[in-house]
Amino acid sequence: MSNFINSLLYGFTNILSVGPEEPKEGDSAGCGSEQGCCKDQPKVKQACQNEAADACCSSSSEPKQNTGCCSSSSEPKQETGCCKDNTVKSETKDTCCQSSDTGKEACACEGEKEPVVIDHLKIIFSTLTGTAKTMASEIENKIRQNDRVTVNKVDIMDITEYDNDNLLQETAICVFILSTYNVEGPLDWFSNWLHDLRYDFRVDRDALKKLRYSVCGLGDSAYGDEFNVAAANIDKWLGRLGATRIYPLGECDKNADQKGQFDTWSNGFVSELEDKQCLEFSPTDISYQSDEEEDEASGEENGEIDIEGSGDEMVDLEDMGNMASKIKAAKARRAEEEEDYENSKAKAKRMIGVDDNKPREKASAPQAREMVSPMIMKNLTKQGYKVIGTHSGVKICRWTKSALRGRGFCYKHAFYGIQSHLCMETTPSLACANKCVFCWRHHTNPVGTTWRWKVDDPQFILDGAMENHYKMIKQLKGVPGVKAERFQEAFTIRHCALSLVGEPIFYPHINDFVTMLHKKRISSFLVTNAQFPDKIAEMVPITQLYVSVDAATKETLKKIDRPLFRDFWERFLNCLEQLALKGQRTVYRMTLVKGHNTAEIDGYVELIRRGKPSFIEVKGVTYCGYSGASDLTMANVPFHVEVIDFCQKLVSKLGGDYEISAEHAHSCSLLIAHKDFKVDGVWHTHIDYNKFFELVESGKPFNSLDYMAKTPEWALHGHEAAGFDPEETRFYRKNRKVVAAPENPDINA
Known part of the structure; x- marks a missing residue:
């Protein structure tokens, strides 16, 4: 208290004896009321002119402790970061200083975004040789090094240490790095548990609606059909239980450049975290459907002769009446629009009650309207x-x-x-x-x-x-x-x-x-x-x-x-x-x-x-x-x-x-x-x-x-592939009936 009084008296004495000091060239307009700094003045409470609480002076060698920073400071702004142009880019942000190069991730400069804050992220791996564990650490480093993503807590754990029941209440973002082998491994129990959960009539179809996840599989294509099968199944079951897939399934082949494939996948996943919308809970309806329903939803029926997506035209039987009435209304509306347009082009040769000897104002051209009503x-x-x-x-x-x-x-x-x-x-x-x-x-x-x-x-x-x-x-x-x-x-x-x-x-x-x-x-x-x-x-x-x-x-x-x-x-x-x-x-x-x-x-x-x-x-x-x-x-x-x-x-x-x-x-x-x-x-x-x-x-x-x-x-015409790229996977719906063409088709029939 005594220090405060002494400081107040000292300032009052200076005002009476000297008067207010004019700010020197290069100084800021004033100082903050709490932690401001003025040129050649100690950091005390002062009543400088025309200054907000977050200003700083160009000659100060110490950064402002709360939100400001000085141009000579090499330390980043602690809360909002520093910009290079010393201008306020947002009404919600404070003034930035010119010399600071760090702290950009929190700066509200034009063209830059706020970092995405993730409360909790879990990296769950399954491994026999240690490769998945190593890659789990690598993706953790990439996440921590990304300036646009801030993760408060990151856990890396073996899937054998994870309690499956916790998945039903999981709110953290879960990244699964899973190895698939053709022998019994630690992943089998988790995969079977998800499969049983999906078909348990006592469990809701959106039981995992709080979960956001992504799966990357590590395998060997030499195993043929068993390549990454466990990772693919887990990715499928999680989606069908209502979880939100943040990024598509990754498939890394040990028989090829597995490390390069994983780097590509992990880079894409980390980039996806920069988008707040991708972290929102938005399970798609397709995740809840069976294999047959999935392909009806996406319109992919290999038996259909459809190129441009006519599957989108499918409507329920009870909606056919409404659809027909809407089509009829649309046609009637279009006919009215065309009739109005044709009428607008018809002009009277002479206006009744108007003297032809007097000049008339030129009629304005009809305004063009929007095509899409x-x-x-x-x-x-x-x-x-x-x-x-x-x-x-x-x-x-x-x-x-x-x-x-x-x-x-x-x-x-x-x-x-x-x-x-x-x-x-x-x-x-x-x-x-x-x-x-x-x-x-x-x-x-x-x-x-x-x-x-x-x-x-x-x-x-x-x-x-x-x-x-x-x-x-x-x-x-x-x-x-x-x-x-x-x-x-x-x-x-x-x-x-x-x-x-x-x-x-x-x-x-x-x-x-x-x-x-x-x-x-x-x-x-x-x-x-x-x-x-x-x-x-x-x-x-x-x-x-x-x-x-x-x-x-x-x-x-x-x-x-x-x-x-x-x-x-x-x-x-x-x-x-x-x-x-x-x-x-x-x-x-x-x-x-x-x-x-x-x-x-x-x-x-x-x-x-x-x-x-x-x-x-x-x-x-x-x-x-x-x-x-x-x-x-x-x-x-x-x-x-x-x-x-x-x-x-x-x-x-x-x-x-x-x-x-x-x-x-x-x-x-x-x-x-x-x-x-x-x-x-x-x-x-x-x-x-x-x-x-x-x-x-x-x-x-x-x-x-x-x-x-x-x-x-x-x-080429006549090849057994019939135009289907052999590197792709031909998909047939279950129980699809193949209708044979007539032996002697009559093209003119």
Whole structure:
């Protein structure tokens, strides 16, 4: 108390005798009321001018003890860290000093994030030779060295020391590093316990809902089917008991670079901890399902002839009435919008009651509206779309899910060398000029012949598409069977399929959009419905340009595509002629609808000679369920042998310029290629993507033969693999019935 009085008197005496001292150059405006520091002054309580409680002076050699720090201090700020620019970046943070380089993990500087605080993390290992224990220590070091993650407590323990019953109330994040051997080991008891727990009727299906976990298996592929089987089972049972999977299962092979594989997995896991959302409890419904239900949820039925994810169209029987009414309401709303637009274009020649001799104010042009109405937004969102801005969308294909689980790729992998988990499926225009009978979206998307909506910036669309694509990929981390290495690879998009619903080439800035893709080294496959010939003529070079050729005659095209243009047939033929003038790879996409367009082989031959495509994709139609918009049934879906028969007849009439090159039986699809792509008797239907980007960047003219690559043998027509990559794992549903095709199919039936 006496010290305080003496200090107060000393300060009061200085004020009376000298007056307030002006701050010198280089000093701060003042000092804190408790632990402030002023130049050439002792650290006592003072009443300096214009200073908050956390200020510090440039000449002080001691850091402020609470929140401040001085520029000459080499110690980090104790609570909030120091920034380099000496500016307040957040209202909730204090002023930082210039000279401190440490403590950045707690700084609220612009562009930096708060560290993720984890209360408790357990690393549980199972080992016979000590490898798993060593790797458990390694991952602990990586977590502690990560500046963006703060873990209050880390425990490393042998699984034999862990009480299984504690798992039911476990709230810590658990990392399992588990070795699998083909002999009895310490892991067997834990694995069997989880299996019994999963099928115990007395235990809730979400018994482990408080648990957040990740599993990495260590094994030897020399054991064949038993490779990492225990780790895979534990990962599966934990998920099905309601636990939240933070990161996909890791599989490290002792027969390969096991250490390198573990480093890749552990780095990915530690990076995932930096995201607070990934630590939230969010068990997926798929975790609670059986093997059969899992594949229904993800849409992966190998017996189905489905490429674009029509499994998302499945609805419960009791919901069919509601779905039909919604489709009807959407169509009525669209008709009203189009009628309003047409009426807005009609202008009165003379306004009644207005003197023609007086100048009239010019009528303002009608305001452009958004393409996606609330009803369309609701329908597309329910179908799995992420709508971007006012007229664009992105969606995860079911083949992306299949590729992430190592269960095979789509037909583009067999035909052109594209891996589905590296592919983004998007469209910059949800509107279309056709109403095809086999439309995947049952005509709930907008239609039109001219662009009358607002126009979004192409960079905005691309950024939004990539962001939403990555978000949807991240949501798949909890799906059983997702491979960690492919999960990581999926966050680098290498290909963009501009298809989905709508007409991508309809977008006014499609050239700018495609150019941005190529600058990011993302290849482009663009599909058009052959109604905009001028747009095709104006297109910049793209990796591969598709035209849908759904019929060979005017009458059949009108019946199948149901185009909006009155001169649709002339536009269709003009598009094919423009295609012949393009120097890059071009493709006819032909969808066979049995009973509609399979008998017009001579007509298709004439269209092929007109457009001279590089390739012809022939695919059986995918039945997407009854919608009231068409009369298609499963009877209109051809068998794969029927598609082969059609292709053989078509090739035989093309005069030897084309041959069947590849197939993908799973998709009921074949590829007919021009013989220019058969070099020395070897097919080169795949694409050298790096070469393509080099050619685009050079700015020099080039053609489709300049960036072709060899087709693997397993993708060739007639090979026993039938287009399924042998390095993938073919998955069949339990008790799946295989329906044999007729011995002598009548393609015209």
